[in-house]
Amino acid sequence: MAEQWTARFGALGLAADQELLYLHLLGSPGLTAAQLGVAAGTGTERALVGLGVLAELGLVERPVAEYPVWRSAAPDVALEELLLRRELELRRARGRINELLRTYRRTTAGTEGELVEVITGRESIADLWRSLQLGARAQLRVLDKPPYIRRSDPELELASLARGVRMRVVYESQVLREPARMAEIHRFTEAGEQARVLTELPLKLALVDDRWALLPVSSGTEEQSVLLVRPSSLLDALTGLFELYWSRAMRLPPPDSAESPRDRHHQLLTLLAAGLTDESIARQMGVSTRTVQRWVRELMDRFGARTRFQAGIQAARADLL
Template sequence: MTTPGVTRTAQQGLLEGLGIPEPEQSAYARVLASGRATSAELAADLRTTTARTEAMLTALASYGLVNGPEGAPPHWSAAAPDVALEALLLRREEELLRTRGRVGELMRTYRSARSPQVDDLVEVITGQAVIAERWRQMRDGARRRLLMFDKPPHLSFGDAEPERRLLERGVKVRAVYESGSVGAPGRRAEIAAVVAAGEEARMLPELPCKLAIVDDRWALLPVATGAELRGAVLVRASSLLDALTGMFEAYWHRAVGVPNAHSDSPAPDRRTELLTLLSAGFTDDSIARQLGVSPRTVQRWVRELMDALGARTRFQAGIQASRAGWL
């Protein structure tokens, strides 16, 4: 029997997406092209045995793709592809959805077998009271150092005593403050108090996240940015903790000192503060808030500095100030 119009290339891959083996695909293509054929005719066309052909046809019948055998001699015929394939596709989709639903179960088994320690390395904490208590436990357990990115949202202000106790027992504390945090009411006085007790404090216009790192043991940071601290991630000793520590060091080296004095004129100390803030990328408005003066005063100081340095631009002023030893 011949089947005009059906090439070997056309036979291959017709039903591959449904998981039907290639020999059955070829058999289906022959039945589809012939319309109606006996097992012996199909076996001759497929160049295989009748028993093997009947096994393939039986498999195709279980998929609903062929009908038969019917009549005398018994013939096989193809079911209408639009109906048969639609039903087969729906069953396949249901199987895939059931499998997808079990991915979580499989992943739990995978993690349990390969990385039983993962849950011990990262912990998600929810609720402001719970986060505050965990932070207190971490801070009070510090032995060598405490590193912090101070950025809103804050759980509380005004209590510098716990940090003073840390400093008194020899814990090194370094903090980088976001400029908006420094400008909060009463915040400058609080920072000045802990700096006087021994904290090393620096400042940047913007920080990537709120962060606290205790020794080489723990890090605490928000789950997501936002106006409220609703969830936090506790990271224990791991490569992730090492990466967070490296990020802190990179921002620390870029940061500038926190201004702690006020003046109506750019005295030498104030001049250094002004140049430092300018070099760190602060705007005139931000500098004015940090130094407690008006933006117009800052602009006047900048012009005076540029004139004194013989610079036409702020960039040139920075270079000339560095050469003059002002920075």
Template sequence: MHNDRPAPVLEALGVCSEDEQLYRVLLARPEATATDLVADTGWATVRVNRHLRSLLSLGLASRTPGRPARYTPAVPEAAVELLALRKQEAIVQARLNAAVLTEEFRSKREAGPFTVIRGQQAMAQRFYQAQQTAQSEVLVLDKPPFAVLPIEPRQAYGVTYRTIYDMASLVEPAEIAAARTAGPSCRVLRGVPLMLVVADRRTGLVQTGQELIELGPSSLLDALLRLFELLWQQATSLSPSSSEGPLSFEDQQLLALAAAGLTDQAIARRLGVAQRTVERRIQRILKALDATTRFQAGLRAGQRGLLV
């Protein structure tokens, strides 16, 4: 056979590439015998017979009586429909089995409202599973240090995200820009108390150093949800169109850095802007807060809750 074979298209339905290859040969030569197929494929007789048996079991071919036996390919449209139906049935059964296993796990795990997960790989896998199986909502408190890297959100699947970043999470200008693309669903707050992911308000994951604590529906999870909502009200939006008060998020961040004692040059490096830009923005901040010194501006911003 020619080496430039078409890319397999039936693998997702449980058909291996060699089964599909023989099926394609059979489509081009209906009523073929095993000997014909050996000649067409260049395979050994044992190999051809093995894949013929597979095609028969998959419903992709049928065998006609008589000697020598001849093989007829199933119509592709009907064959694919049958394979897809079997795949759907297998998925339904797998979900039922998963539900049974989940109940067994819940009934046999140690008494208490939580489970402790250890190890980088196990923690990363559980974070991934919780977000990938979320149906409606994911809430995130994001703070360093990170034992598990974040994953791509699932907004495309109708899952809504709300994320509160600790200011220390957004150090580089690129990180700030990436977070701002999420608009009003992302906010920033100084001193986020813990790393948290909550999926559908039923599963909570709290990262504590090198351990991950998983919570199910419980009073403890309810308390964490109330904490998230409280922090959400206190946090500052990263969306420039939704910023409230006289200072934008960028101005609040700049003022916080100045209040921490950083020089204009250090602030410029931190924010990825020119030093002259920092000086100009500081003058605008002083005017907006009716302050004459940076210390006075920081004090007034803090009193108004404008510092991130």
């Protein structure tokens, strides 16, 4: 029984037995400490201790002499007050972060250690990336390319988008050749992510607000060691690098953008510019490889181009991309 109820209000600071006592009272007009001890399986003495904590928090009402039973307080009022109290404590804790960071930096040898930290190990890197995503307040900017430490967590990104975090991602075209990955990316863009694509990216990079950057120590070490960069001229340079590649990248067309000939041409040109093969483009657009080849030939003829690259240049000049 206890396992079914556990940790519903853990974020409010309630222990499991206190939570169980509160839930039993919510479903009853009133119970004695002895009755609650039996119902919750805690015993009378332990129930009295837990009820005392709940009373201090304002979640239950103490017994009166003429009617010696415990009652739950109205949850909308009691829980709201408790939530506000916890939020105040969290804000105070957040205010201590800089103080704690200064203490942490004093234990790091050298000036560079204050600005750049090396994180090693797959699990440590994955946990850090998850923490950075959860800590994003305003924006998240990513240069996305393989290899990946672990499979992405779509729900984490969707939750960030839902709470108003602006996300801009430049994908290397190699990842767009995977139908499952493309379906996931389109799910993100439908939720508000701004996505672009380039044939090749120089490195993996994540920028969280203007506070942190995460990138590999060197090419080929993505799964073993990364750099966590804090506010500095290096962080400014990495931000500029992202904006440069963002400006060069092509917009990623939505999956249903091939309904009209104009939209079909836009999608085709974008995928060609991203460096996808005819076979990959065919899978993306849901047509045969021969159809893609015919469309490419039509575009080349339209622009008088001898190569796909020339067709892309002419399309850009015509503001079709």
